[in-house]
Amino acid sequence: MPTSWADSVSAAENLAAARPRSSYVPPHLRNKPPSTDPPAHASYAGPAASVQDQSGYGGPNVGGSRWSGPRNDFRSGYGGGGGRGSGGGWNNRTGGWDRGRDREANPFADDDAEPFVEPENSGINFDAYEDIPVETSGDNVPPPVNTFAEIDLGEAVNLNIRRCKYVKPTPVQKHAIPIALAGRDLMACAQTGSGKTAAFCFPIISGIMRGQFPRPPRPRVAFPLALILSPTRELSCQIHDEAKKFAYQTGVRVVVAYGGAPINQQLRELERGAHILVATPGRLVDLLERARVSLQMIRYLALDEADRMLDMGFEPQIRKIVQQMDMPPPGVRQTMLFSATFPKEIQRLALDFLSSYIFLAVGRVGSSTDLIVQRVEYVQETDKRSHLMDLLHAQRANGSHGKWNYQKLLVEILMTVVFNYQQALTLVFVETKKGADSLEHWLCMNGFPATAIHGDRTQQEREYALRSFKTGNTPILVATDVAARGLDIPHVAHVVNFDIPNDIDDYVHRIGRTGRAGKSGLATAFFNENNSSVARSLADLMQEANQEVPAWLSRYAARSSHGGSKNRRGGNRFGGRDFRKDSSFNRGGVTDYYGGANMSSGYGAPGGYAAPYGDTGVTSAWD
Numbered sequence: 175m176p177t178s179w180a181d182s183v184s185a186a187e188n189l190a191a192a193r194p195r196s197s198y199v200p201p202h203l204r205n206k207p208p209s210t211d212p213p214a215h216a217s218y219a220g221p222a223a224s225v226q227d228q229s230g231y232g233g234p235n236v237g238g239s240r241w242s243g244p245r246n247d248f249r250s251g252y253g254g255g256g257g258r259g260s261g262g263g264w265n266n267r268t269g270g271w272d273r274g275r276d277r278e279a280n281p282f283a284d285d286d287a288e289p290f291v292e293p294e295n296s297g298i299n300f301d302a303y304e305d306i307p308v309e310t311s312g313d314n315v316p317p318p319v320n321t322f323a324e325i326d327l328g329e330a331v332n333l334n335i336r337r338c339k340y341v342k343p344t345p346v347q348k349h350a351i352p353i354a355l356a357g358r359d360l361m362a363c364a365q366t367g368s369g370k371t372a373a374f375c376f377p378i379i380s381g382i383m384r385g386q387f388p389r390p391p392r393p394r395v396a397f398p399l400a401l402i403l404s405p406t407r408e409l410s411c412q413i414h415d416e417a418k419k420f421a422y423q424t425g426v427r428v429v430v431a432y433g434g435a436p437i438n439q440q441l442r443e444l445e446r447g448a449h450i451l452v453a454t455p456g457r458l459v460d461l462l463e464r465a466r467v468s469l470q471m472i473r474y475l476a477l478d479e480a481d482r483m484l485d486m487g488f489e490p491q492i493r494k495i496v497q498q499m500d501m502p503p504p505g506v507r508q509t510m511l512f513s514a515t516f517p518k519e520i521q522r523l524a525l526d527f528l529s530s531y532i533f534l535a536v537g538r539v540g541s542s543t544d545l546i547v548q549r550v551e552y553v554q555e556t557d558k559r560s561h562l563m564d565l566l567h568a569q570r571a572n573g574s575h576g577k578w579n580y581q582k583l584l585v586e587i588l589m590t591v592v593f594n595y596q597q598a599l600t601l602v603f604v605e606t607k608k609g610a611d612s613l614e615h616w617l618c619m620n621g622f623p624a625t626a627i628h629g630d631r632t633q634q635e636r637e638y639a640l641r642s643f644k645t646g647n648t649p650i651l652v653a654t655d656v657a658a659r660g661l662d663i664p665h666v667a668h669v670v671n672f673d674i675p676n677d678i679d680d681y682v683h684r685i686g687r688t689g690r691a692g693k694s695g696l697a698t699a700f701f702n703e704n705n706s707s708v709a710r711s712l713a714d715l716m717q718e719a720n721q722e723v724p725a726w727l728s729r730y731a732a733r734s735s736h737g738g739s740k741n742r743r744g745g746n747r748f749g750g751r752d753f754r755k756d757s758s759f760n761r762g763g764v765t766d767y768y769g770g771a772n773m774s775s776g777y778g779a780p781g782g783y784a785a786p787y788g789d790t791g792v793t794s795a796w797d
């Protein structure tokens with residue numbers, strides 16, 4: 175008898191291995207009554223409605239009209255049996271991608287070859303997340319879980335969780351997964367590196383596995399059931415890689431589409447069928463305009479880095495994709511927004527995309543994790559390069575010499591990283607593409623193995639640079655904000671903000687490339703007069719993360735708060751979480767949220783987004 179979740183997964187794995195091959199049940203047949211071989215989980219015998227039953231959630235918007243309306247139409251065409259005559263698509267045993275499932279490449283194969291692999295993916299300080307404050311708001315919030323065993327994700331997904339070496343869910347997973355499995359819309363804010371990708375992927379994969387959907391109506395057109403949008407090509411690729419691991423041998427097919435790469439190959443992949451499409455907005459709009467993708471069967475929409483996706487640069491494209499094509503409206507599809515930062519004006523804007531959503535904040539909205547040791551150095555513009563060189567020299571010598579010395583703590587962190595991983599990686603953020611090229615060149619000329627990534631490089635160059643950095647061949651990466659969000663590079667020990675961003679949220683995301691999954695990291699910022707507009711929010715952020723704030727920075731902060739900070743967060747950054755709790759929200763005319771009213775404000779409506787960021791310096795992260 176299994177005594178723990180790990181034991182039961184292990185037992186299930188043995189069982190799966192022992193089971194004869196012919197007993198494999200493809201996903202489109204899993205909800206059918208059992209023939210000779212009973213399903214592993216009784217709950218899998220039902221359609222999506224049984225998920226709600228399990229959760230205990232009985233809110234009006236889910237149990238009632240939300241699910242009984244157009245969503246039922248989704249399933250009504252299912253069950254016609256047989257494969258499709260031509261083309262790809264799921265539910266087709268003879269002609270579509272199902273044919274190739276046995277040949278599904280093992281996405282875990284590389285992990286075994288990974289030289290730095292750890293015995294379990296629990297992180298050095300994973301328990302550091304346990305005490306983190308969590309806030310949820312909205313109607314009938316489903317209760318959190320403590321273990322993966324409590325969540326019925328299905329046998330195949332459980333096996334993949336084990337293959338990922340995830341021992342227990344992270345706090346955002348504990349809360350977000352039950353909410354998503356209950357069919358609820360969600361706006362989730364949790365710190366960088368805290369496992370948000372799995373938090374939206376697991377429920378999507380599980381929902382597709384247990385759901386019943388009609389066959390795609392047209393050949394050569396992809397009709398994904400889930401769409402995951404992210405702001406950069408590299409992040410989309412990473413989410414695709416992760417999702418393929420989580421979906422391995424579930425029968426759920428994940429396809430990625432992003433700009434800068436040949437479209438023909440992506441079209442071929444799409445033709446073979448895509449349950450889950452991970453995409454950057456620009457390439458997706460292209461595919462939609464070519465009528466090679468239809469969104470009419472979308473059942474799940476996830477926006478990763480949602481605040482970035484809804485800010486000025488991306489908003490028109492997102493509106494086009496979500497509101498002006500053939501995607502089902504809020505309430506029919508399930509929408510999930512995730513980020514580490516959620517400015518209130520973006521929360522307000524997001525109302526247009528959500529239906530009676532739950533707001534989840536793990537830690538304070540927009541805060542950084544205190545696993546990252548943050549240092550701010552006063553460095554004049556002209557001295558930045560030599561200062562960086564000192565810093566890199568000190569790092570190369572494991573912190574043991576050099577005029578730059580961050581005392582004992584720094585040495586400890588670097589030594590830990592060096593001893594644990596042999597190869598500590600350093601990510602240096604600059605503001606402009608030209609600046610990235612020039613700093614990369616200068617570092618190389620001075621004997622430091624550096625490469626660069628920014629929006630003016632070809633996709634091939636970008637991918638090469640990232641690969642070379644990840645593998646440790648080039649342990650210094652100079653980057654613009656194109657690498658600021660979402661990228662999960664395991665051995666980044668040090669993030670240097672050579673140029674401090676104008677937007678404190680960008681700073682939060684940049685430093686979040688280290689100190690991930692419970693491990694500690696170091697972030698150094700070069701501050702000077704040019705950054706005074708961000709002094710206040712930087713000092714507040716550091717204080718909140720229990721970091722030492724230099725006295726000179728506090729003086730800058732005091733000065734900038736008198737003069738009025740240009741930073742978009744202004745005074746309310748640390749004030750609240752769910753903006754629906756603000757009195758100004760209720761005064762804005764959208765008063766009836768908790769009564770279940772339709773919140774959609776539309777363009778120019780009183781509750782809509784009227785306050786663009788102003789000069790945010792977001793020049794290089796668009797894909």
Ligand SMILES: Nc1ncnc2c1ncn2[C@@H]1O[C@H](COP(=O)(O)OP(=O)(O)OP(=O)(O)O)[C@@H](O)[C@H]1O
Nearest residue numbers: 295340342343344366367368369370371660662691
């Ligand atoms: N339950 C878990 N146990 C152990 N490790 C986990 C768990 N969930 C996720 N991870 C690992 O944590 C790391 C960070 O996860 P992820 O990239 O999803 O973070 P994130 O919250 O999306 O970060 P960001 O805000 O930077 O996008 C990844 O390496 C992932 O494999």
